[in-house]
Amino acid sequence: MKAPDYPHTRATLYADARPATASTAADRWALRRIRAQLGAAAVRLALWDGFVLEPARGPALGTISVRTRRALFSWLWDPELNFGEGYMEGSIDIHGDLPRLLEESYRALPSPGARPWWRSQPVNDVRAAREHVHRHYDLGNDFYRLWLDREMVYTCAYFPERTASLEDAQLAKMDLVCRKLRLQPGERVVEAGCGWGSLALHMARHYGVTVRAFNLSSEQIAYARARAREEAMAWRVEFVEDDYRNITGQYDAFVSVGMLEHVGKPDYGTFGDVMHRSLNGAGRALLHFIGRNQAAPLNAWIRKRIFPGAYAPTLREVFERVLEPHDFSVLDVENLRLHYAKTLEHWRLRFDRSRGAAVAMFDETFARAWELYLAGSQASFSTGGMQLFQVVAARGAANSIPWTRVSG
């Protein structure tokens, strides 16, 4: 299976070859401009002919090598997009610890609010949403099985101890979600965006609730349904291959883990409407999503190659558009960004161990895109560029809300 939109074979082309030409004064000027943008980052920059710029202070943590003139000027022209393009195709290479070097660079860059104006984002109608989901989540269950945990949970885990295994941390996360929702046996839950179904099955098995779980990814839904049958849970958990906008019925709890990022800002009002009409008077909602401290579009390269249509909102944007219109009351917010950095570290190390298999399934370019995505995301969470929020909300007038909160 080939992933769409990943130009292939070029990475191997550039891996060992160097252009014959020596770097010019213009090339070196361009590299100095990039050096200036990276400020104090302890990163060495190198051109194809061996020309090198050392960091302003201290020893370098590693080297970013530019192998072609085109990659050099593309990077300078639009760093947010073209650093990733160059890395993916192999015309930019990195020697050293990838996430560590990216952290160094992210800390040196200006805040995401200072992005160019042309980075706008279109509305995700149902068709676009389906296409976006297909491009990422239908890469094949075999691919995700290479590097996800046993339960196939593709969202931030919760590490009660930093040394916990990924498997344990994903179970702890699912438990944390259930406990924050105060699930009671016999209650009805609706899940908007259910991945491979692990949370829905966990809620039904351990908390005695019935679940209707929605997802647009046919591969994920097929996997989840098979699992529900195998585990004799199909009578308690219904997996629906449909858009969250088509949720019907009323429930005691509404849960959405890692989907709001794909809803797109223009549709937050709709998302709030769905939450509102789906919850009964004593209903609770838990939203788990990647967010930001300040509003800004998602990294352009990530949107082009990894998550088309995705957006990481601020709490303010979610509260304003999703919760306030329906008088929802925010009960509880927790920021788990360090947990996501740790989760991504686990995924990246597992991906590295299975890299050969990923290249065999797709190609070298795909593998490079994914290693950059995983390392870059880890660096974004560890440097505070991205946040992971869990928000619990209830109806404003609901007095069945808890007096004390749970902790992990």
Next chain:
Amino acid sequence: MKAPDYPHTRATLYADARPATASTAADRWALRRIRAQLGAAAVRLALWDGFVLEPARGPALGTISVRTRRALFSWLWDPELNFGEGYMEGSIDIHGDLPRLLEESYRALPSPGARPWWRSQPVNDVRAAREHVHRHYDLGNDFYRLWLDREMVYTCAYFPERTASLEDAQLAKMDLVCRKLRLQPGERVVEAGCGWGSLALHMARHYGVTVRAFNLSSEQIAYARARAREEAMAWRVEFVEDDYRNITGQYDAFVSVGMLEHVGKPDYGTFGDVMHRSLNGAGRALLHFIGRNQAAPLNAWIRKRIFPGAYAPTLREVFERVLEPHDFSVLDVENLRLHYAKTLEHWRLRFDRSRGAAVAMFDETFARAWELYLAGSQASFSTGGMQLFQVVAARGAANSIPWTRVSG
């Protein structure tokens, strides 16, 4: 001592007297209009001559009696302001459980977003802030001692068990604040709005930090300083009689409990600037404030008689104006509105027990104003009209933030 702006003596005037005139068709029409506004609320309405409107359904929980035509039409004309005015002066009276009846009425009223447009709020410059603080917090320490806890904490308590005493719950709240801030011995803390100094002293005594605590109320500052000297804590806790805008220096923690309500929305940017310049790179901030689910001015009567210049913001307003401009990261939000309803219940019962002393210090009108304020606030928190938020924030790039959160 007389509190400013509390018209006195009228309450006793109306307490036993009834106007001689019988109610007219217009009076009864007005009462029916009020009845309609109260919708399904199980409240009986009565006029001075014995004319009564029963609730639409079920038995009444109590009776609201209108004793004068002026009070009747004033109430109808501007219920938000004039119900309180009438109650305070005794021309409106309530038979039955005051907070219970107010809860019934609040549940029936439209959401606060539907308020008239003329309810605007002026900016609180330093002079206005000083005047507002003086009017409320300088009523005299003897007055507050009548009904506050031993530590004189005039903010929402935290009840680990619902049956905890107010004294224990205030200690638990102070501990919760310190634990959320992860105070370490030797750290420096600045407090914006310190009341009678209980939290500052608690932090210094039990967490080994040094504190600079700011407050505009000269009565409170004098009390706090005396206490610091008595408890031999003056070397660790400095009480400064000044506006929070004049905070200088850099600190490990910034804490503000029950002051943001008095800052006024136009000054949130300034408040954020002060927080920003006061915190070092690893600094943490805790904001504890009365808030709302949807933006709306504070009740007009409360602003006229109890808290001039006060405003209860949404989380969105605080995040947008205080935290986002400086890339603060929201780590943790907890909503304690049920704890505030319980705190207010304690205060109200204690106030009732000391009512005679309050009347002797001020007068009957003052006592009625305060019993309405305490009962109305209790009802606002118990019905979800008001929220109590504790927000913990840190610098976006700070990685000393905790992995797991505390709970009460």
